[in-house]
Amino acid sequence: MSGPTGPENTKGQSGLFRAALLGLCPKCSEPTLFEAPARVAIECSGCGLAFGKYERGGRVSGLFTVVIAIILIMIAVAIESAFRPPLWLQAAFWAPVTVGAVIYSLRLFKTVLLYAAFENAKDTSE
Numbered sequence: 664m665s666g667p668t669g670p671e672n673t674k675g676q677s678g679l680f681r682a683a684l685l686g687l688c689p690k691c692s693e694p695t696l697f698e699a700p701a702r703v704a705i706e707c708s709g710c711g712l713a714f715g716k717y718e719r720g721g722r723v724s725g726l727f728t729v730v731i732a733i734i735l736i737m738i739a740v741a742i743e744s745a746f747r748p749p750l751w752l753q754a755a756f757w758a759p760v761t762v763g764a765v766i767y768s769l770r771l772f773k774t775v776l777l778y779a780a781f782e783n784a785k786d787t788s789e
């Protein structure tokens with residue numbers, strides 16, 4: 664609801680982690696960036712910013728998901744061989760952890776790319 668952002672503009676990594684978690688629009692900071700847990704909305708319902716124009720990570724993010732899944736499987740195998748927990752326990756633990764990690768990583772990945780593209784577009788238009 665505020666106009667152009669003032670000097671307290673949150674930049675840097677912690678700002679991006681928070682933006683990814685809450686799905687904050689780079690322009691108006693409303694939580695409108697994601698329409699699904701890991702899918703970027705077409706445009707901001709707050710300020711009308713066209714996210715689709717800035718989202719370029721579509722093809723790369725599939726590969727990114729695979730890399731995260733492989734890392735998680737390697738951790739799972741390491742825990743398996745170290746502690747030998749029962750299979751039901753592993754399934755109960757890893758299913759939500761995997762889903763959560765992949766979704767959050769995708770959100771973070773897309774947020775970082777989208778914010779970078781937004782910053783670039785802003786610089787060239789001024």
Ligand SMILES: [Zn+2]
Nearest residue numbers: 688691707710
């Ligand atoms: Zn917005």
